[in-house]
Amino acid sequence: MFNSLSDRLTDTFRNLKRKGSLTESDVNATIRDIRLALLDADVALPVVKSFTGAVRERALGAEVSKSLNPGQQVVKIVNEELVSILGGQTRRLNLAKQPPTVIMLAGLQGSGKTTFAGKLGHWLREAGHTPILVAADLQRPNAVNQLQVVGERAGIPVFAPERGNVFGHDAAMDSGEGTKSFGDPVDVAVDGVENARTKGHDVVIIDTAGRLAVDVDLMRQAHDIRLETQADEVLFVIDAMIGQAAVETAKAFADGVGITGSVLTKLDGDARGGAALSVATVTGEPILFASTGEGYKDLETFHPDRMASRILDMGDVLTLIEQAEKAFDAAQQREMARKFMAEEDFTFDDFLEQMQAIKKMGSLKQMLGMMPGMQQMRAQLDSLDEREFDRVEAMVRSMTPFERTHPKQINGSRRARIARGSGVTPSDVNQLLERFGQAQKMMRQMRKGGGMPGMPGMPGGGAGKGKGKGKQQPQRKKSKSGNPAKRAAEEKAAAQRQEEGAQKALGNAFGAGAAQGDDMSDLQLPKGFEKFLGNDSK
């Protein structure tokens, strides 16, 4: 059982690469791999079918058979198709010419509408608007209450004339079927818009009750709210974890309520989020936002390209960078940068710091999984125990401050003491010190220009052929230009070089070899990286 499309395709193409050109049966095998991978990522079946159809057509076309590396070409096609369906470019919210702009939220129960309402409110206020939330969820127990708390936390006013369901039941009819409301949400929504008009709020966000696609009455009610308030945007809020039900649900909401865009929530989970593709295809409307956490600030505009890599499980360096950024505070980052520039040696103190950071970033397996090219390692990774980390940490913690900064001074008796202190054998300590020395050496070499020898003694080490090297532009490293634009460019190049080096080192280290490495870095890294840096220089 494979884990990801990259795994599958890598495997398929390992054979194809030798051939140089694709036959129809190769394409069929590839299409099947893509199909399974998409299904594994929870893309809905009808969507998978139409999608693979489109890919097949292009894969059989001239662009593939003429290309030098057909396998890579197919991955590229899949990626491109995904991005184009997911929206190609990010759409912005349509604001009404005549305020207030009315934004209505609709979706299944538990998809995150109320939480998203608070986030959107906060986001709009940051953008200079004066939003107000309207509590039109009168069904779910204490939903009004929740919206008020959310509003308070985010500092957004809430319009809540009705208390809604405060009796603690889900709102079934007496017959036990269907759903009833406590008060009229349509009235509340209309009053909410009117209230905003008089009070001078320029955006109204209407939080509606969660409803099932099969509940005809409730769907009509949502439609009524839309008509009566003349909503400018109807956002369909959907959980990124949803499976095959995504298609029918999205269709029901698109037909029954009429939506203008979607929002993907709980993207901070590890679901691959195939629902994004399903929803975008079925509704034909773009995905506007991605909700990535529980705080009211955790809202992002949706990035189709990142989502595509996520669905394909191709690794996501940008997310990795973001997580690293969260794990280190600014002072630590500056310190690391300074050390790097000043060519100071990497010490055990740094090592500990990094380990803490890794722990904060979550599961090591997951993190390594985000690295392009690491997918091949997954089988081995899965069988490893993360607690090994603690053993290594215990060893470092058994060192004195002097030993941590001067690893070379750790002699035999010190080693014995460290082993006793951390409950391991002296040979474990020896190994740690040996690896550490190698890591230090690697750092030094990297500073000298990115040539990456790989860790000596690694299993399968040195298998890489150094293709990455050729791509580096000759560039002086430490001279900093006075011109900010130029300096930015230099930094960018340096960063790129470092990243490439790191990747290659890892590739070497894990025996993944250059084949995988160049595959991915071609596709992903430079492009993603430019964007990341580009955002900054603004």
Place this chain on the structure above:
Amino acid sequence: MENYWEYIIFASIFLLVLLSVVVGLTRSRLRSRREAEEAELEGEFGEATGTDLSPDGQRRSADLDSDGVTTTPGDGEAEVVAEPTSQIETPESARGRLARLRARLAGSNSAIGNALLALLSRGGLDEQAWEDVEDTLLQADLGVEATEELVASLRKRVQVDGSKDAAEVRQWLREDLLALVNPSMDRTIAASRVGDRPAVVMVVGVNGTGKTTTVGKLARVLVAEDKDVLLGAADTFRAAAADQLQTWGERVGVPTVRSDVDGADPASVAFDAVAAGIEYGADVVLLDTAGRLHNKVGLMDELSKIKRVVEKRSQIDEVLLVLDATTGQNGMRQAEVFAQAVNITGIVLTKLDGTAKGGIVVNVQRRLGVPVKLIGLGEGPDDLAPFDPEAFVDAIVG
């Protein structure tokens, strides 16, 4: 190969050094600006909310003591809320529910059965027909692996027996599926007093699957069976979650132990609830916990801590994972991680009344051996029912 770990650790640390260098070089300017903004915002709302949202919006930071003894019992944080409601309802007994719910379950899912029937009755089973069988199973969120296995076994059987009879083939498929769901598993909820202490049931899951609702409905089921129930509102994070639980309890005259401050330590509340349950001689203590995504290490640690702390007072007899029936393949990951953190003993499949089939539980059961114990089928307060493997399978194959 035995030293693989060290390579990995060094490689990842190496990677992190690089990342931090890159980030440090490029983001320091941006960072200082953002910090200023955040400080401003914190000043505005930090006090008003009374919660500990850290500057980057991460909640409930991992300030957990690893040995889990930071909680002092009876620190006055939590209080038992008495039930002031005069009209206490008597909920419907669980036994009568099944027939009604079975009808509804079968009705909502019959599309698959029909499709299967239609294609099987076409006569010849060609490649296309097999693909359609596969598709119908895939659309029930059964997952690629289980589907392929099922179809392969069915194909083999059809080849050997040479049957073209649709009803018979469907019967085989039903048998295979049923074997996957394994009706022989123990699906009872441990909800009777154990010795001289109440049974403790903890409910866990990711956000928005319906944990609080499940606890409320489960309380009603247990009240209908003449049990003394006590609720513990250990969801101290989500706005108004404790209120929601309390109102569920009030309707059937069940007291709720909750904290009167927002963002209290959930382990402390859970501990107090169990302590109160022991003191009052309750039969069952139901603990509601906050929704948490399974990949947030800090939050999963918090959950383990709740369990550890409660276990200082009493064993936890049942840990129920609430899974949303719409969840796709990610449900498997959720179950795995929750099983690791708190050793789940049962699954509650909620929102099964929609278009969702909840096929992912087949995988979960198969791989983790954790049985589905309850299903939630609707918005009604008494729409929680025991899981019935036969009805579930019938709903998929029609």
